[in-house]
Amino acid sequence: MRSLLTLVIFLCIGINVSAQRPWLLRSTMTPGPNPTVVSTANSVYAFDKTAMRSFDHGVTWDSITGVEGRICAISDFTAGLTLLASYSQAEKTTTMYFSNGGSTWTSFATIPNSQQPIALAASDTEWYLACEKSNVIYRYGDNLESVSLPPDASIADLVYWQTLLLASDPRQGLFVSSDKGATWKLISAPNAGPIHASATGVYLASDNGVIAVDVTASKTSICGMWPSMQKQPKVADIDSYLNTLYAISDEGPTQMYRLLGESWEPIGYPLPGSKAARSASRLAIDAGYAVLGHSITVGPTDSTGIYVYDLNDFSDVVDEATDAPAAPYVAGNGLYLHDALSDALSIEIWSISGERLHQIPAVGSRIELPVLSPGVYAIRIPRSSSQQPWSILFAK
Numbered sequence: 001m002r003s004l005l006t007l008v009i010f011l012c013i014g015i016n017v018s019a020q021r022p023w024l025l026r027s028t029m030t031p032g033p034n035p036t037v038v039s040t041a042n043s044v045y046a047f048d049k050t051a052m053r054s055f056d057h058g059v060t061w062d063s064i065t066g067v068e069g070r071i072c073a074i075s076d077f078t079a080g081l082t083l084l085a086s087y088s089q090a091e092k093t094t095t096m097y098f099s100n101g102g103s104t105w106t107s108f109a110t111i112p113n114s115q116q117p118i119a120l121a122a123s124d125t126e127w128y129l130a131c132e133k134s135n136v137i138y139r140y141g142d143n144l145e146s147v148s149l150p151p152d153a154s155i156a157d158l159v160y161w162q163t164l165l166l167a168s169d170p171r172q173g174l175f176v177s178s179d180k181g182a183t184w185k186l187i188s189a190p191n192a193g194p195i196h197a198s199a200t201g202v203y204l205a206s207d208n209g210v211i212a213v214d215v216t217a218s219k220t221s222i223c224g225m226w227p228s229m230q231k232q233p234k235v236a237d238i239d240s241y242l243n244t245l246y247a248i249s250d251e252g253p254t255q256m257y258r259l260l261g262e263s264w265e266p267i268g269y270p271l272p273g274s275k276a277a278r279s280a281s282r283l284a285i286d287a288g289y290a291v292l293g294h295s296i297t298v299g300p301t302d303s304t305g306i307y308v309y310d311l312n313d314f315s316d317v318v319d320e321a322t323d324a325p326a327a328p329y330v331a332g333n334g335l336y337l338h339d340a341l342s343d344a345l346s347i348e349i350w351s352i353s354g355e356r357l358h359q360i361p362a363v364g365s366r367i368e369l370p371v372l373s374p375g376v377y378a379i380r381i382p383r384s385s386s387q388q389p390w391s392i393l394f395a396k
Contacts, residue, residue: 021268021269021309021313022268022269023268023269023271023292023307023308023309024307024308024309025303025305025306025307026058026059026060026061026305026306026307026308027052027058027061027305027306028302028304028305029052029061029305029306030046030048030293030295030304030305030306031046031047031048031049031050031051031052031293032047032048032049032050032295033048033049033277033295034048034277034278034279034295035047035048035277035279035282035293035294035295035306036048036073036279036280036281036282036293037279037281037282037283037284037291037292037293037306038074038075038281038284039284039285039286039291040074040075040076040082041076041080041081041082041101041102042055042287043055043082043102043286044057044058044284044286044291045064045074046061046291046293046306047064047071047072047074048279049070050063050064050071051063051064051067051071052064052306053102054291057286057287057288057289057291057308058286058289058291058306058308059308061306064102064105066104066105067084067086067097067105068086068088068095068107069086069087069088069093069095070086070087070088070089070116071084071085071086072085072086072087072094072116072117072118073085073117073118073119073120073129073280074120075120075121075122075127076122077098077122077127078122078124078125080100080101081098081099081100082098082099082100082102083096083097083098083120083122083127084096084097084098084099084105085097085117085120085129087114087116087117089116091112092112092113092114092115093110093111093112093113093114094110094111094114094116094117094129094131095107095109095110095111096108096109096110096111096129096140109140109144111129111138111144114131114138115131115132115133115134116131116132117129117130117131117132118130118131118132118155118156118157118158118280119155119157119158119159119280120158121158121159121160121165121166122160123160125141126139126140126141126180127139127140128140128158128160128165128181129158130155130157130158130167131155132155133154134154134155135148135149135150135151135152135153135154135155136148136149137149137155137158137165137167137181139180139181147177147180147181147182148181149167149169149175149184150175150184150186152172153167153169153172153175154169154170154171155167155168155169156168156169156170156192156193156194156280157193157194157195157280158195159195159196159197161197161202163178164176164177164178164215165177165178165180165181166195166197166202166215167184168189168192168193168194168195168204169192170191170192170193171190172186172188172189172190172192173186173187173188173189173190173192173204173220174186174187174189174192174195174202174204174213174215174220175187176215176218185218187213187215187218187219187220188220189204189206189211189213189220190206190208191206191207191208192204192206192211193205193206193207193235193236193237193278194236194237194238194280194281196237196238196239196240196245198240198243199243200240200243200245201213201214202215203223203238203245204220204238205235205236205237205238205247205248206234206235207234207235208222208231208232209222209223209224209226209232209233209235210222210223210224210235210238210245210247210259210264211223223245223259224245224259224262224263224264225262225263225264226257226263226264227263227264227265227266227336228336228337228365228366229251233249233251234249234250234251235247235248235249235250236248236249236250236254236278236282236283237281237282237283238283239283239284239285239290240285241285241288241290241311242288244258244259244260245258245259246258246259246267246283246285246290246311247259247264248282248283248292250275250276250278252270252274252331253270253271253272253273253274253331254270254271254273254276254292254294255268255270255271255331256268256283256290256292256309266329266331266336267309267311268309269329269394269395270330270331271292271294271303271307272294272296272299272300272303273294273296273297273298273299273300273301273303273304274298274299275296275297275298275299276294276295276296276297277295277297279293282294285311288310288311288312289308289309289310289311289312290308290309290311291306291307291308292306292307292308292309293306294306294307328379328381328390328392329392330369330379330392330394333368333369333371334366334367334368334369335347335366335367335369335379336365336366337362337364337365337366337367343383343384344362344381344382344383344384344390345362345381345382345383345384346359346360346361346362346381346382347359347360347361347362347367347379347381348379348380348381348382349369349370349372349377349378349379350377350378350379350380351375351377351378352375352376352377352378357372357377358370362381372396373396374396375395375396376393376394376395376396377393377394377395377396378391378392378393378394379391379392379394
């Protein structure tokens with residue numbers, strides 16, 4: 001009993017205790033093996049082979065009805081309308097729907113002999129549709145037309161931003177058109193994936209971190225420094241809330257980060273599983289709630305589902321007015337020290353019952369943890385200075 005009390009005491013002392021929170025698993029039902037999640041018209045949609053909709057930021061989900069075919073893309077349009085593209089594999093036909101509120105859907109256009117849709121983008125007066133394995137973009141204003149990227153292009157994502165149409169190509173980068181797709185310029189950015197365009201600018205998720213794009217100067221730059229990492233990690237998706245960027249990295253366990261100043265800081269615990277499926281949009285932020293489609297391909301697949309994280313809960317924000325460095329955190333089998341703790345004496349691993357299991361040297365910014373059985377553990381980092389030891393809880 002004394003050892004347990006001792007453990008609780010050292011976990012609670014000091015201002016440096018990590019206060020990160022876990023994601024909440026809101027639905028173990030997923031729309032398919034590669035869920036796409038988008039936020040539009042005060043709703044969150046998750047779709048793949050089937051489709052679901054949530055009115056309450058991902059807490060509860062209902063099936064979408066009244067749409068034929070496989071739902072492939074959803075986007076905002078004008079005057080509160082939502083657009084939806086469905087696809088019939090047997091007929092090779094795309095059907096377009098609109099809804100005012102999301103309860104009922106009305107079809108208004110068909111595109112025969114098309115590939116499966118992957119992305120929708122809309123201006124105030126027109127919408128654009130991109131399909132997989134194709135350089136063709138369908139444009140609908142007064143009537144249905146098509147425009148084309150260069151013949152060797154392959155579209156991964158499509159966004160209309162300000163007066164520009166943006167299309168990402170995984171092999172080449174970002175194509176930009178200022179004349180509704182009639183002509184294009186290419187901004188080189190290898191491994192380009194999902195596009196995020198907001199008031200703060202244009203960003204690409206990539207296998208080389210987050211890429212900031214200056215569309216006026218046709219230049220790119222690496223966005224932000226990553227904690228305790230030797231290279232830019234793989235980033236699967238990007239979104240923003242209150243002008244703060246959030247990124248989902250799947251370099252090992254899936255982890256969400258936010259950009260604070262010039263640095264990416266982890267927010268929330270890593271999600272279960274060591275690998276999960278990618279899609280055009282795994283992450284959507286709806287009124288301050290991050291909603292993630294998490295389809296685990298390596299790891300505990302019974303933990304697959306729709307996860308939600310409340311960004312309005314600031315209990316895990318480190319007070320930037322203090323001199324305390326950012327808290328260390330555990331991801332996968334590694335302990336990451338955000339700021340080099342030059343005065344760290346060692347790394348101690350304790351059981352929840354208060355037994356010290358391991359003591360290992362504090363060398364480097366990433367410490368490989370020993371193999372541990374499933375359970376809850378504590379890490380304690382004694383320091384040579386007069387500051388309190390670092391202490392965090394984590395689960396395996």
